[in-house]
Amino acid sequence: MTVPVVVSTRAELAALLAPARAGGARVGLVPTMGALHEGHASLMRVARAEVGDGPVVVSVFVNPMQFGAGEDLDRYPRTLEADLEVCAREGVDAVFAPSVEEVYPGGDPQVTVDPGPLAELLEGRVRPTHFRGVLTVVAKLFGLVRPDVAVFGQKDYQQLALVRRMVADLCQGVEVVGAETQREPDGLALSSRNRYLDPEQRQEALVLSRALLAARAEATYGAAAALDAARAELRSAKAVDLDYLVLTTPDLGELPDDVAPGTEARMLVAARLGSTRLIDNLPLVIGTAGSTPQPEGGS
Numbered sequence: 001m002t003v004p005v006v007v008s009t010r011a012e013l014a015a016l017l018a019p020a021r022a023g024g025a026r027v028g029l030v031p032t033m034g035a036l037h038e039g040h041a042s043l044m045r046v047a048r049a050e051v052g053d054g055p056v057v058v059s060v061f062v063n064p065m066q067f068g069a070g071e072d073l074d075r076y077p078r079t080l081e082a083d084l085e086v087c088a089r090e091g092v093d094a095v096f097a098p099s100v101e102e103v104y105p106g107g108d109p110q111v112t113v114d115p116g117p118l119a120e121l122l123e124g125r126v127r128p129t130h131f132r133g134v135l136t137v138v139a140k141l142f143g144l145v146r147p148d149v150a151v152f153g154q155k156d157y158q159q160l161a162l163v164r165r166m167v168a169d170l171c172q173g174v175e176v177v178g179a180e181t182q183r184e185p186d187g188l189a190l191s192s193r194n195r196y197l198d199p200e201q202r203q204e205a206l207v208l209s210r211a212l213l214a215a216r217a218e219a220t221y222g223a224a225a226a227l228d229a230a231r232a233e234l235r236s237a238k239a240v241d242l243d244y245l246v247l248t249t250p251d252l253g254e255l256p257d258d259v260a261p262g263t264e265a266r267m268l269v270a271a272r273l274g275s276t277r278l279i280d281n282l283p284l285v286i287g288t289a290g291s292t293p294q295p296e297g298g299s
Contacts, residue, residue, distance in 0.1 A: 118252060135163065
């Protein structure tokens with residue numbers, strides 16, 4: 001088992017990665033906010049497959065910029081010791097665990113990343129400043145780590161789409177890989193926020209994945225059939241407060257009214273159970289009875 005080197009400053013990080021860069025090794029980055037679970041571990045495995053013998057860096061930083069007023073910044077779990085055990089088990093080479101002052105010297109940055117119109121949809125309607133904070137810290141991590149490849153989970157699908165857009169628009173030269181959503185045996189998408197659910201809410205939360213699977217099964221009969229199937233499942237849950245259920249193109253654009261047979265799409269859902277907000281999504285293929293849905297793990 002590899003014990004990762006833990007660094008907390010920019011200087012330590014640069015010194016640690018200098019030999020790998022000098023030797024031409026590929027560097028992989030998995031950005032996280034800690035509270036690591038099997039979903040995060042799967043991202044580390046993808047990063048290792050991408051860089052081979054090159055260093056895999058996991059960042060553990062609870063980013064205050066992406067939390068809005070009244071959100072769960074203060075109660076977000078900080079579990080660094082347990083996180084280091086996950087990283088060691090997965091053969092991570094370095095963990096970058098900086099303080100807020102190290103990432104944002106002098107306080108809130110004057111220059112931030114404008115996430116553009118895509119950030120005004122879906123999660124952005126509920127959390128209007130969230131993606132500005134996400135992209136700003138990801139841009140900082142890209143500048144500090146200078147990875148060749150960065151791995152993000154598909155569960156946070158809008159985030160993944162926005163990171164890819166930022167990398168393309170700002171010519172950052174990082175390969176962004178979207179790794180498949182990891183789930184509990186009963187279908188619930190793994191999330192650090194699942195720990196906030198009481199037993200009844202945990203059971204009710206299964207309606208999200210059931211709705212997506214019902215939509216996938218009916219998608220061969222058209223977009224309307226997929227949406228109807230998902231809505232029917234969601235209506236069966238008593239304690240779920242739906243934020244949104246949408247069917248989009250893979251890049252989160254609007255599906256045309258006349259969807260061509262075999263069109264790939266994405267269904268996304270967000271809902272609250274008590275004070276806990278969960279999101280999930282799945283790829284679908286619209287309009288061709290008997291067609292095979294694309295695997296969830298594409299990049």
